[in-house]
Amino acid sequence: MSTPAEPTVPAICIGIVGCGNIFERYVRGIARFPGLRIVHVADVDPERAKLGAETAQAAAPAGTTVRHGSLADLLADPAAVIVVNITPPTVHAHVTEAALRAGKHVYVEKPITTDLGIARAQLELAAASGLTVGGAPDTFLGSAGQTARQVVDAGTIGDPVGATAFVTHSRAETWHPDPTFLFKPGGGPVLDLGPYYVTQLVNCLGPVAEVYGTARVGAPVRAVTAPGRLVDSIDVEVETHANAVLTFASGVLASMVLSFDIWDHNLPYLEIYGTRGTLSIPDPNAYDGDVKVRLHGAEDWTVVPPVLPVQGPADSFEHQMLRGPGVADLAAALHGAPHRATGGLALHVLEVLDAIGTSGKARTPAAMTTTCARPAAAAAVAAD
Ligand SMILES: NC(=O)c1ccc[n+]([C@@H]2O[C@H](COP(=O)([O-])OP(=O)(O)OC[C@H]3O[C@@H](n4cnc5c(N)ncnc54)[C@H](O)[C@@H]3O)[C@@H](O)[C@H]2O)c1
Structure with a gap:
């Protein structure tokens, strides 16, 4: 590692x-x-x-x-x-x-x-x-988030026009000994996993101006099957399947599905569609993974070499779940370095996610009252 x-x-x-x-x-x-x-x-x-x-x-x-x-x-x-x-x-x-x-x-x-x-x-x-x-999240500080950011900044895919993001079920009932909080107010796919996706989108595309969403509860009771579980079932009190359209200040339109009811699927994590091509971003709940580009007319995807050293194999839960870069980022900021995983970014992301539920209930799009600058991009390292 x-x-x-x-x-x-x-x-x-x-x-x-x-x-x-x-x-x-x-x-x-x-x-x-x-x-x-x-x-x-x-x-x-x-x-x-x-x-x-x-x-x-x-x-x-x-x-x-x-x-x-x-x-x-x-x-x-x-x-x-x-x-x-x-x-x-x-x-x-x-x-x-x-x-x-x-x-x-x-x-x-x-x-x-x-x-x-x-x-x-x-x-x-x-x-x-x-x-x-x-x-948190700090995963956007990893090799995949920073590589995706560099692709956007370099203009490789042209001007970003749209994006899609699919938040699917983490199956927490199968591994967390007490995932109760994930199915109570404050949990759900929007607040639990949504931060990884929206933070990655803001890292690449800048702040969000308006949100319109809608959400519902899926299964009303969840069975917990995790080894060593502390509870056997959970009464669901939070919406577990949501759809949203995010309008970025830049004009980019992103469509999101955030769900604890999607167990199996063929969906991508995150894609950004530009005037020259498509950027494919791996799981934003991980630090590493293949960032891919396919320019209009190209026969296949091209994997972009990571601009930072990797934390570990992208499919290794042990490596990708290790936390700490955001804490180091804060510590460095206290000594004068640019602060990237800021409270201001986290606040803006919370407002975006909060608006998915509130705009749906109000049946009207929600204009964001917070904004934030895109976090500074990490310095690229020479590829081996
Ligand atoms: N579990 C994961 O895989 C994971 C991954 C990424 C982020 N997170 C985030 O990390 C946070 C914690 O998640 P977790 O899964 O470890 O939760 P957890 O419920 O397993 O652990 C939380 C701990 O906080 C303690 N606690 C509760 N109230 C407290 C208080 N007032 N003062 C001191 N301690 C208190 C509890 O006793 C418990 O030990 C959440 O915000 C979650 O979203 C969790």
Whole structure:
């Protein structure tokens, strides 16, 4: 596995809140960045916090001690400069607010919160406090997202006209021991997986101006079959199948389907259609994968060489689920580098996703009140 080539980060200490399913992948992912140190972990469940500290300690460089305890314990630890908030989506706002009020910079998993107004207020609080908020997803920082971005910027496919994005079922019931939050308000395909796709589209195409969507509940009850499951079934309280049209500020029109009811299909992940050709983008919930271009009249697709080193094989769950580039991106930004996985980007993406449901209920398109600049593209590296 390659060690991410950038950003290069001076040592900075991190506290992680939430020692659940994704925690170990953050620990192992962050350990790849020599300048990042996990020094404190917290969970509402003391046993999870204790086990989490053992996991983080095992991955820590010699001389690092990983403490554990409650959220309050972690926030009182002056060593923790960045709080990584990987609690369930409905808890994000509570932990982020507490961390900001304790003077910590925050990196928060997606969605930034489940309430647009709260997210906006928290970013205002951060700005007023001289603190920085970063937000997931960070997968667009990987080789595939940056290669796709370079194809668009180089004009290879001409002027982008349209795009399609298909969010299909992650089958969380088959692998997550307690996927209840995915089927309750704050979950669903729109807020759970939608951030990866919309963030990738904004990375390539810029901000969204207007959204019109519609959504429904599919199966009202979901059976959980994951090994070691904590629940056997879940009553569904969130829409699980949605359609949307996104009008970008540039004029590009994107059509999206976001569904936990599509188990099998022949759909692409993301495609961008330009005046000269089509750009095919692999799973935006992964860092790597083949980015392909097919110019009008070409007989086949051409795989574009990745502009950054890969994190690992694109079909390797173990490599592609390792988190951490967004935390490193925030740490580098604190030392003056361009911040790319920003809270502002996460807020804009949340507004887009939120509007899919609200515009459908109102039966009228929703004009976006937030915007954001496209994140700076990563410097390309010479292909081998
Ligand atoms: N599981 C994945 O594969 C995955 C992948 C990418 C992103 N994410 C995101 O990561 C976040 C966490 O997901 P997960 O699957 O690990 O969830 P999880 O439910 O498995 O774990 C969440 C943890 O947070 C703890 N917690 C809850 N409230 C808390 C509080 N107030 N203070 C401290 N700890 C608290 C819980 O006890 C639990 O240990 C979510 O935002 C999710 O969208 C998850």
